[in-house]
Amino acid sequence: TLNNNEQDFWYGLPIKGTRRAEWLLGRIAAKDAIRQWADHEHNIKLAPADVEIRSTDAGKPYAYVSAFPELALPDISISRSGEYVVAVAGKLGEKIGVDMERLAEVKTDDLLKGGFTTGEAAMFDALDAETKTKTVLGLWCAKEAAAKAAATGLEYNPTLWNVGMFSLDNGIVNITHENRSFECRLYITADEILAVCRITEQDSATGPEGHLKEEKKEDAESSSPVPDQGVKQAETEKTGAAGRSGKPPAPH
Secondary structure (H helix, E strand, C coil), rough: CHHHHHHHHHHCCCCCCCHHHHHHHHHHHHHHHHHHHHHHHHHHCCCCCEEEEEEEEECCEEECCCCCCCCCCCCCEEECCCCEEEEEEEECCCEEEEEEECCCCCCCHHHHHHHHCCHHHHHHCCCCCCHHHHHHHHHHHHHHHHHHHCCCCCCCCCCHCEEEEECCCCCEEEEECEEEEEEEEEEEECEEEEEEEEEEECCCCCCCCCCCCCCCCCCCCCCCCCCCCCCCCEEEEEEEEECCCCCCCCCC
């Protein structure tokens, strides 16, 4: 599953707690997303260990395949909530961010306290409890997805990522940050909310420079407040997202 670099990093993580499991499961899901993309786009069959998931200094994950160093790879994003992990791979030439929240795993009031401005929080006052929960989580997911697509993360201040026009019925949320606008798509089920944000690259891209590092809880990869213990498979608008459920295997 892991290559040598990733195994070295995994063994350096604390044995106690959930960090090893959540890190490993996120990598498995991201590797599978890249493997699906390589098979679909280039008919290249990759083993999990062929794909190395690295991170930029800002915590943004990206893929590297040593067997095909000249192969341009898509941007990836990882999210986790409760016992679930999801990873997505975008299209070439775009940045992508994903965030998933399980409705049963997140306390809406906690998000309202630090995740929204006073003006944004006022929008929820007239809503019934069920609608309020889905609206708060949907807009929170959109903020997270936009920040991940921007490759910065929320930078410990989600109130700087502002909610613009949105429609939960149509699944569209507009997020603004530092004079930039991000359109996010929401996918809402009875159990969870998934947000995806895509950014078409305007500037000429060079390969991301980064290294294996332990991401902070609020970094660009994931800031879900609940550790995960499994992997969920999902697919979104031709965006590969793959995973496996159950107890994580030992790295090999």
